[in-house]
Amino acid sequence: MKYKAKPLPPVELPDLRVVGKPLRRVDALGKAVGSTVYAGDFSMPNMLHGKVFRSSQPSARIKRLDVSKARELPGVICVLTAKDLPDAKLVTDMPGQTGQKRRAGTDAPVLASEVIRYRGEPIALVAAETLDIAEQALERIEIEYDTLPGVYDPLEAMKPGAPVVYEPDNIVATWKIRKGDVQAGMAMADMIIENTFSVPFVDHAYLEPEAGMAWMDDQNVIHIRVCTQVVEHFRSIARALGVPQNKIHIQGTFLGGGFGGKEDITVEIFLALLAKYTHRPVRLAYSREESIMAHSKRHPFIITHHTGVKRNGRITAAEIEMISDAGAYPYLSPYVLLYATVTACGPYRVEHLKVDSTSVATNNPFTSAFRGFGAAQACVAYEQQMDEIAKALDMDPLDVRRANYLSTGDRNATGQQMKSAVWLEETATRALETLGEKTSECGPIKVGQGFASYMQSYGRITWFHDTSRAWVGLELDGTAVIRCGVPDLGGGQVNTLCQIASEVLGVPLENFIIYSTDSALTPLAGTTTATRQLYMSGSAVHQAASEIRRVLLEYAQLHFEQDIENLELADGKVYVKSDPENFLPLAELTKMCAAEGLPLSNLALFKAPFTDPIDPETGQGDIFPDFTFGAHAVEVAVDTETGEITLLKSVGCHDVGRAINPIAVEGQIQGGSTQGLGYALMEEVQVVEGVIQTPSLSEYLIPTSRDLPTTKAIILESGTGLGPFGAKGIGEPSLTPAAPAVANALTNALGVRIKDLPLTPEKVLAAIEEAKNA
Amino acid sequence: MPEFDLLMPQTLPEALEMLGDRAPDLTPLAGGTNVIVYMREDRHRYKMLMDLTRLNELHGVRREDGHLVLGSATTIAELLTDPLIAEHGALLRQAAAVFASPLVRNRATVGGNLVDASPAADTAPPLLVMNAEVELASQKGVRRVPMDEFMVGVNETLRQPEELLVSIRWPLPATRSAGGFSKIGLRKGAVCSVVSAAVMVEKDEDGLCQSARIALGAVATRPIRAYAAEEILVGQPLKPQIIDLAGQLSAETVKPIDDIRGSADYRRRMVEVLVRRLLSRAAQEIVPRE
Amino acid sequence: MQPKMITLTVNGRKHQVALNPDETLLNALRQLNYTDVKNGCEKGDCGACAVLLNGKAVNSCLVLAWQADGSEILTNAGLGTMDNPHPIQEAFADAGAAQCGYCTPGMIISAKALLDQNPHPSEEEIREAISGNLCRCTGYAQIITAIQIAAERIAASALVGSGQGGKQ
Incomplete structure (x- = not known):
């Protein structure tokens, strides 16, 4: 065997009863029997149906917009245009958060008033008695455009004289890292390796298109039932509607997937507007085509690496340029770019580093959050570059990485010290060992193996001063309630909170009920984004449950006449550790505590570390609470006559700190890697002159059950994460290394590299041809 | 979805009468896996549709005069389980196994796939190489059209508006014959063909190629036969050199286009690869005489 | 109309x-x-x-x-309810086969159709049977496991039911 797993450092994990166990998720059975209610499943008496009228042009000025014929149609209750909502914007920039002030005022308008910047931009809203009437109303809206010159390529958009998407120029954001002396570092190198890599637009393709329903109550509060990753958008909606923040109430639902695509505002703003103007309940659900047209995409990037290396594989310096296509409006592009910038050189020690990154506006579909959030695109580039370095030096790809891997205590690209376990070699060697011997080749079929290591932050940017809140309470029969605003995207967010509280309180998991994702009735937990909920809300729940535990044990101490250390809460009772027969059911204990007036509920606030923004000139400073590390390895078979790639083996190995629920962690690794493998092999939103050529799931292909083998998930637990019980985050990290692993395996099979994802049969064949002719 | 009327005949004569009265405004609808999609995409607006799923006359597979006769409303899924198809329509079965997804196969019909006349229709190449004919019925009677003439262009066939495709028939394959179907798509499950091909070869008693048929999908405005390539095989031993040549000639026959799934050049080159592979495999499958 | x-x-x-x-x-x-x-x-x-x-x-x-x-x-x-789930539904819940759950009802229908025809499917047959059901969360692995578990449980309960196993 070529690769042997590196022995793990000794880890002592506390023995736990509930945490770490592969329990059935609290939400699992409801979903399996089909009784879980999603945002599109609601209806109300007297309900109207909403529709959005969108631009057919990617770059134009509205010459004439006439909605009168739509308004006249019987059954149409309301047609809204930008005239009805002056200055209503989708504000994504919270005060003090971006460090990218130059782009103030470029937030997307709720409805376009004058200039159209992308195809599909919303122009008017309709509410009607039936869906058919609403659709007919759209056909009666008259619009004339003056076509404006558009710009559809970020490199073109950066040139002087290019059409400007909005003033003063097309630069949406820039970031810089200046560390050490790159010139001196390059001078020390034996070789300089230069490559440019690119990645395409990608759609989230969650199975549930955006949907929701809204209505107004007798206090003029607008209630919105919607699938969103961010119930805190109620504030932006209030601002856009010009109503007080306490008059917008978002009641989130279980999401049919999000992956970042339901992080920005989608249907909820339109629902709120239509409910406000009609005073009637309104339902709005996107078709798949409208979903693909209307929501963000993953940023395409062009990334150039110049890496100086010694013959022994050590990197002496790196100079990296990154350009991302922000599309028509900034949305979260500055932050996505920052994530890419911070991880531009990967989980490697690079003393002399220069990174320049730019996000550029175009008239393409707008881009924003997508699982991996820039760090995934960065990984596609840096891990291919590491293999190219290995090839240039005639070294083993693992050995090159070994010579450069960060270790605990080292500082990363921005000078932030790595405080938790940095198990890069541990995860890479395990993934490779498990991959095993290469499958033998046959005729035109070539086989290759490849892997990728990564670092991916969990928790939000620390100068965002992130917080989460959770409320935990015990009922008098010993059951428990959690209230926490966390939206559950399907990753098991609510179950995890229950499992944590169950561990702390000794209340069996099945005795928990959780109320979640409600902007008014559950304590605000922040966004389900940035792989932050286990860390943030998990910690808040842990804090609240621990406080109740303290109350229970202090009372039990008197009851049992025992020291707290001798008492345990588990399996629905409190008992003496040395004498488990001496116990009291929790139902009894809670009644006694209640009779004494003791608090059996607690609202906790958890704060992530707060830092100041990084130095804009050098990019130096702490940016994230912590990072997850791991690796993915794959084996591919390539048909050299057709260019078709078949994935034979796939292994993901990650240090998750502590697996709260191993089934859920495995699910994240399986699901995340599948998205990453799809990114490598087939996924691309093709855009020509601002027009999406892959408008539905017939053209936009994601992996089916026949496309990929089961990923072998190897879960390591260093216990060093910042989350509850030492957990790190795994939601985004599971995706990040999969795509570059495939690219590296393909190169291993063929000896040539395709630097542009996805690796379609046609590109593979062209690369083989080129190598033959060279 | 735009409005339309839907007629629901219960018998074939009733259906033919409806067609006779209302063509060309009346469009037959079977499994709906194309028609409903076209309406959703607003690619076509139909005034009137006529449901065929209740016409028992259009179902079933039978042997008749040395032919296999397949009701046009036979679903793709039924091709996978029917014993007569397994015995006398192996190529069609191979195509059915990679046709869209199992959910679609339970609705999509062979007749629908042919009348839709997509250049990428997966049932067409096998039927072309099996020398199939389609039977078109109207109130005036029934006529047979060879498969190679039936499809004339993208979504265009020789079916007259008042006619209904009622069955597909092909001669039972000869004993010393073999063939295969293969397609390339952009993923492995539930996918549209970027290129598809079918071959059928027959050897004579001396092991020479007695007849050869090659059909290609998604490389022209309709699924086509590669006659030039077929001709050079006849009378020859099926050896690598001649098989390579047949692959090359097939590639020269086609007129593919660039689209989001692939370039014309890639398609042309894949024709060569698929034809060569299918012919080699078929040549090996025919057991030489003792 | x-x-x-x-x-x-x-x-x-x-x-x-x-x-x-x-x-x-x-x-x-x-x-x-x-x-x-x-x-x-x-x-x-x-x-x-x-x-x-x-x-x-x-x-x-x-x-x-x-x-x-x-x-x-x-x-x-x-097929079943929270109180009385079908073995396939139960297996989906146990195996972590439902993450967001949006594909789950359709996925279980395809699984049911498969097991009705083929009570002991291979992994390849399961992959084929659900190839028209897209899932964006799970990567299909736990869904395949769930269908295998369900097949075993249904077979075991059939044995019990027919008196060939379990207690008489």
């Missing part, structure tokens, strides 16, 4: 409804509050709307409601 009275027997319950010809079975079922039948693409690409139509798994978005007149329809919710 005139509405027509049609009869749909859904999960054993007979409905008579007046529907226009352009109504798909998907929309008809959702209007009858069978909201476990999910709308994911309305083009037969995703399988979220799959139901058993007279025992065959189909995309309900590609069936016109009139075409289903007089048919027996089974949706996932008709």
Whole structure:
């Protein structure tokens, strides 16, 4: 065997009863029997149906917009245009958060008033008695455009004289890292390796298109039932509607997937507007085509690496340029770019580093959050570059990485010290060992193996001063309630909170009920984004449950006449550790505590570390609470006559700190890697002159059950994460290394590299041809 | 979805009468896996549709005069389980196994796939190489059209508006014959063909190629036969050199286009690869005489 | 375009409804509050709307409601309930096969259609049977495991039921 797993450092994990166990998720059975209610499943008496009228042009000025014929149609209750909502914007920039002030005022308008910047931009809203009437109303809206010159390529958009998407120029954001002396570092190198890599637009393709329903109550509060990753958008909606923040109430639902695509505002703003103007309940659900047209995409990037290396594989310096296509409006592009910038050189020690990154506006579909959030695109580039370095030096790809891997205590690209376990070699060697011997080749079929290591932050940017809140309470029969605003995207967010509280309180998991994702009735937990909920809300729940535990044990101490250390809460009772027969059911204990007036509920606030923004000139400073590390390895078979790639083996190995629920962690690794493998092999939103050529799931292909083998998930637990019980985050990290692993395996099979994802049969064949002719 | 009327005949004569009265405004609808999609995409607006799923006359597979006769409303899924198809329509079965997804196969019909006349229709190449004919019925009677003439262009066939495709028939394959179907798509499950091909070869008693048929999908405005390539095989031993040549000639026959799934050049080159592979495999499958 | 009275027997319950010809079975079922039948693409690409139509798994978005007149329809919710789940549903819950859960009802319908025909499918047969049901969360691995578990449990309970195993 070529690769042997590196022995793990000794880890002592506390023995736990509930945490770490592969329990059935609290939400699992409801979903399996089909009784879980999603945002599109609601209806109300007297309900109207909403529709959005969108631009057919990617770059134009509205010459004439006439909605009168739509308004006249019987059954149409309301047609809204930008005239009805002056200055209503989708504000994504919270005060003090971006460090990218130059782009103030470029937030997307709720409805376009004058200039159209992308195809599909919303122009008017309709509410009607039936869906058919609403659709007919759209056909009666008259619009004339003056076509404006558009710009559809970020490199073109950066040139002087290019059409400007909005003033003063097309630069949406820039970031810089200046560390050490790159010139001196390059001078020390034996070789300089230069490559440019690119990645395409990608759609989230969650199975549930955006949907929701809204209505107004007798206090003029607008209630919105919607699938969103961010119930805190109620504030932006209030601002856009010009109503007080306490008059917008978002009641989130279980999401049919999000992956970042339901992080920005989608249907909820339109629902709120239509409910406000009609005073009637309104339902709005996107078709798949409208979903693909209307929501963000993953940023395409062009990334150039110049890496100086010694013959022994050590990197002496790196100079990296990154350009991302922000599309028509900034949305979260500055932050996505920052994530890419911070991880531009990967989980490697690079003393002399220069990174320049730019996000550029175009008239393409707008881009924003997508699982991996820039760090995934960065990984596609840096891990291919590491293999190219290995090839240039005639070294083993693992050995090159070994010579450069960060270790605990080292500082990363921005000078932030790595405080938790940095198990890069541990995860890479395990993934490779498990991959095993290469499958033998046959005729035109070539086989290759490849892997990728990564670092991916969990928790939000620390100068965002992130917080989460959770409320935990015990009922008098010993059951428990959690209230926490966390939206559950399907990753098991609510179950995890229950499992944590169950561990702390000794209340069996099945005795928990959780109320979640409600902007008014559950304590605000922040966004389900940035792989932050286990860390943030998990910690808040842990804090609240621990406080109740303290109350229970202090009372039990008197009851049992025992020291707290001798008492345990588990399996629905409190008992003496040395004498488990001496116990009291929790139902009894809670009644006694209640009779004494003791608090059996607690609202906790958890704060992530707060830092100041990084130095804009050098990019130096702490940016994230912590990072997850791991690796993915794959084996591919390539048909050299057709260019078709078949994935034979796939292994993901990650240090998750502590697996709260191993089934859920495995699910994240399986699901995340599948998205990453799809990114490598087939996924691309093709855009020509601002027009999406892959408008539905017939053209936009994601992996089916026949496309990929089961990923072998190897879960390591260093216990060093910042989350509850030492957990790190795994939601985004599971995706990040999969795509570059495939690219590296393909190169291993063929000896040539395709630097542009996805690796379609046609590109593979062209690369083989080129190598033959060279 | 735009409005339309839907007629629901219960018998074939009733259906033919409806067609006779209302063509060309009346469009037959079977499994709906194309028609409903076209309406959703607003690619076509139909005034009137006529449901065929209740016409028992259009179902079933039978042997008749040395032919296999397949009701046009036979679903793709039924091709996978029917014993007569397994015995006398192996190529069609191979195509059915990679046709869209199992959910679609339970609705999509062979007749629908042919009348839709997509250049990428997966049932067409096998039927072309099996020398199939389609039977078109109207109130005036029934006529047979060879498969190679039936499809004339993208979504265009020789079916007259008042006619209904009622069955597909092909001669039972000869004993010393073999063939295969293969397609390339952009993923492995539930996918549209970027290129598809079918071959059928027959050897004579001396092991020479007695007849050869090659059909290609998604490389022209309709699924086509590669006659030039077929001709050079006849009378020859099926050896690598001649098989390579047949692959090359097939590639020269086609007129593919660039689209989001692939370039014309890639398609042309894949024709060569698929034809060569299918012919080699078929040549090996025919057991030489003792 | 005139509405027509049609009869749909859904999960054993007979409905008579007046529907226009352009109504798909998907929309008809959702209007009858069978909201476990999910709308994911309305083009037969995703399988979220799959139901058993007279025992065959189909995309309900590609069936016109009139075409289903007089048919027996089974949706996932008709297989079992929270109190009495079907073994496939139970296995999906146990194996972590439902993450966001949106593809789950259609996925279970395809699994049911498979196990009805083939009680002991191989992994390859399972992969093929669910290849028209897209899932964006799980990567399919735990879904395949769930179907394998369900097959074993159904076989075991059949043994018990037929008196060939378990206690008499």
